[in-house]
Amino acid sequence: MGASLYQQCCSYKGRYVNIQHKNGQSYYGRIVDVDDRHVYVDMGRNGGGRGFGYNGGYGYYGGYGSNVVPFAFGAIAGLALAGAFFFW
Template structure:
Protein backbone atom coordinates (compact mmCIF):
# COMPACT_ATOMS: atom_id res chain seq x y z
CA UNK A 1 0.00 0.00 0.00
CA UNK A 2 1.41 3.39 -1.01
CA UNK A 3 1.23 6.61 0.98
CA UNK A 4 -1.67 7.89 -1.16
CA UNK A 5 -3.84 4.90 -0.25
CA UNK A 6 -2.70 5.04 3.37
CA UNK A 7 -3.53 8.74 3.67
CA UNK A 8 -6.93 8.24 2.01
CA UNK A 9 -7.70 5.38 4.39
CA UNK A 10 -6.92 7.51 7.45
CA UNK A 11 -8.52 10.81 6.42
CA UNK A 12 -9.93 12.44 9.57
CA UNK A 13 -7.43 10.69 11.84
CA UNK A 14 -4.47 12.13 13.75
CA UNK A 15 -1.09 11.15 12.32
CA UNK A 16 2.59 12.02 12.44
CA UNK A 17 4.33 12.18 9.07
CA UNK A 18 8.11 12.14 8.59
CA UNK A 19 9.50 13.71 5.41
CA UNK A 20 12.67 13.10 3.43
CA UNK A 21 14.37 16.07 5.11
CA UNK A 22 13.72 14.54 8.56
CA UNK A 23 11.03 17.02 9.62
CA UNK A 24 7.99 15.62 11.40
CA UNK A 25 4.48 17.01 11.06
CA UNK A 26 1.60 16.03 13.33
CA UNK A 27 -2.03 16.76 12.66
CA UNK A 28 -5.35 15.49 11.37
CA UNK A 29 -5.56 14.48 7.71
CA UNK A 30 -8.22 16.69 6.14
CA UNK A 31 -7.76 16.05 2.41
CA UNK A 32 -5.68 13.95 0.00
CA UNK A 33 -4.93 14.61 -3.67
CA UNK A 34 -2.77 12.71 -6.14
CA UNK A 35 0.23 14.79 -5.06
CA UNK A 36 -0.40 16.11 -1.52
CA UNK A 37 -1.81 15.22 1.86
CA UNK A 38 -3.24 18.11 3.91
CA UNK A 39 -2.84 18.26 7.69
CA UNK A 40 -4.79 20.43 10.09
CA UNK A 41 -2.59 21.03 13.16
CA UNK A 42 -4.10 19.49 16.28
CA UNK A 43 -1.27 20.04 18.74
CA UNK A 44 1.26 22.62 19.84
CA UNK A 45 3.87 20.08 18.73
CA UNK A 46 3.10 20.77 15.06
CA UNK A 47 6.32 21.61 13.29
CA UNK A 48 6.10 23.64 10.15
CA UNK A 49 4.85 27.01 9.05
CA UNK A 50 2.89 29.27 11.38
CA UNK A 51 -0.79 30.02 11.32
CA UNK A 52 -0.59 33.50 9.86
CA UNK A 53 1.77 32.96 6.95
CA UNK A 54 3.42 30.37 4.75
CA UNK A 55 1.74 27.52 2.96
CA UNK A 56 -0.82 26.61 5.57
CA UNK A 57 -3.26 29.45 6.00
CA UNK A 58 -2.06 32.44 4.02
CA UNK A 59 -2.45 31.05 0.51
CA UNK A 60 -6.00 29.78 0.24
CA UNK A 61 -5.42 26.49 2.05
CA UNK A 62 -7.68 27.26 5.03
CA UNK A 63 -10.17 24.62 4.08
CA UNK A 64 -7.69 21.76 4.03
CA UNK A 65 -4.72 22.81 6.20
CA UNK A 66 -1.00 22.44 5.59
CA UNK A 67 0.02 20.58 2.39
CA UNK A 68 2.75 17.94 2.38
CA UNK A 69 3.92 16.36 -0.88
CA UNK A 70 3.24 12.63 -0.96
CA UNK A 71 6.60 12.11 -2.70
CA UNK A 72 8.40 13.63 0.32
CA UNK A 73 6.91 11.22 2.90
CA UNK A 74 9.24 8.60 4.37
CA UNK A 75 7.27 7.67 7.49
CA UNK A 76 3.68 7.55 8.70
CA UNK A 77 2.46 6.88 12.25
CA UNK A 78 -1.17 6.78 13.36
CA UNK A 79 -2.57 8.36 16.49
CA UNK A 80 -0.67 9.86 19.38
CA UNK A 81 2.31 7.49 19.21
CA UNK A 82 4.79 10.28 18.40
CA UNK A 83 3.15 13.37 19.89
CA UNK A 84 6.06 13.71 22.32
CA UNK A 85 8.63 14.27 19.53
Protein backbone atom coordinates (compact mmCIF):
# COMPACT_ATOMS: atom_id res chain seq x y z
CA MET A 1 0.00 0.00 0.00
CA GLY A 2 1.30 3.44 -0.83
CA ALA A 3 1.62 5.47 2.35
CA SER A 4 0.59 8.61 0.48
CA LEU A 5 -2.68 7.00 -0.71
CA TYR A 6 -3.44 5.91 2.86
CA GLN A 7 -2.73 9.42 4.15
CA GLN A 8 -4.78 10.96 1.37
CA CYS A 9 -7.75 8.72 2.22
CA CYS A 10 -7.42 9.59 5.91
CA SER A 11 -7.41 13.30 5.11
CA TYR A 12 -10.50 12.90 2.89
CA LYS A 13 -12.49 10.96 5.51
CA GLY A 14 -16.08 12.25 5.57
CA ARG A 15 -15.74 13.86 2.15
CA TYR A 16 -17.05 12.84 -1.25
CA VAL A 17 -14.48 11.38 -3.61
CA ASN A 18 -14.18 9.94 -7.08
CA ILE A 19 -12.16 6.70 -7.09
CA GLN A 20 -10.55 5.47 -10.28
CA HIS A 21 -10.32 1.68 -10.03
CA LYS A 22 -7.56 -0.25 -11.80
CA ASN A 23 -10.27 -1.99 -13.86
CA GLY A 24 -10.96 1.38 -15.52
CA GLN A 25 -14.25 2.16 -13.80
CA SER A 26 -14.76 5.17 -11.58
CA TYR A 27 -16.85 5.22 -8.43
CA TYR A 28 -18.31 8.09 -6.44
CA GLY A 29 -19.07 8.13 -2.74
CA ARG A 30 -18.19 9.39 0.74
CA ILE A 31 -15.24 7.97 2.66
CA VAL A 32 -16.56 6.70 5.99
CA ASP A 33 -13.53 4.77 7.29
CA VAL A 34 -9.94 3.82 6.50
CA ASP A 35 -7.86 0.96 7.85
CA ASP A 36 -4.45 -0.44 6.91
CA ARG A 37 -5.82 -2.36 3.87
CA HIS A 38 -9.05 -0.70 2.73
CA VAL A 39 -10.87 2.56 2.32
CA TYR A 40 -14.60 2.21 3.04
CA VAL A 41 -16.82 4.27 0.78
CA ASP A 42 -20.56 4.86 1.23
CA MET A 43 -21.83 4.56 -2.32
CA GLY A 44 -25.29 5.86 -1.42
CA ARG A 45 -28.65 4.33 -2.13
CA ASN A 46 -28.07 3.96 -5.85
CA GLY A 47 -24.58 2.44 -5.69
CA GLY A 48 -22.77 5.67 -6.42
CA GLY A 49 -24.32 5.86 -9.85
CA ARG A 50 -21.55 3.72 -11.34
CA GLY A 51 -20.40 0.19 -11.42
CA PHE A 52 -21.50 -1.31 -8.13
CA GLY A 53 -25.11 -2.37 -8.10
CA TYR A 54 -25.15 -3.51 -4.51
CA ASN A 55 -28.39 -3.07 -2.66
CA GLY A 56 -26.92 -3.12 0.80
CA GLY A 57 -24.02 -5.39 -0.22
CA TYR A 58 -21.73 -4.35 2.57
CA GLY A 59 -24.44 -2.25 4.20
CA TYR A 60 -24.43 -1.40 7.84
CA TYR A 61 -20.64 -1.54 8.09
CA GLY A 62 -19.76 -0.02 11.42
CA GLY A 63 -23.28 1.31 11.80
CA TYR A 64 -23.04 3.54 8.73
CA GLY A 65 -25.85 1.74 6.94
CA SER A 66 -26.68 2.44 3.33
CA ASN A 67 -24.19 0.94 0.90
CA VAL A 68 -20.62 0.89 2.25
CA VAL A 69 -18.10 -0.80 -0.04
CA PRO A 70 -14.46 -1.58 0.85
CA PHE A 71 -11.83 -0.73 -1.77
CA ALA A 72 -8.42 -2.36 -1.36
CA PHE A 73 -5.60 0.15 -1.69
CA GLY A 74 -3.96 -2.11 -4.29
CA ALA A 75 -7.00 -1.80 -6.55
CA ILE A 76 -7.13 2.00 -6.54
CA ALA A 77 -5.49 3.68 -9.52
CA GLY A 78 -6.45 7.21 -8.48
CA LEU A 79 -8.40 9.20 -5.93
CA ALA A 80 -9.71 12.75 -6.17
CA LEU A 81 -12.04 14.93 -4.20
CA ALA A 82 -15.36 15.13 -5.99
CA GLY A 83 -16.12 18.51 -7.45
CA ALA A 84 -19.30 20.49 -7.25
CA PHE A 85 -20.48 18.93 -10.52
CA PHE A 86 -21.20 15.60 -8.78
CA PHE A 87 -24.65 15.09 -7.30
CA TRP A 88 -25.48 12.65 -4.50
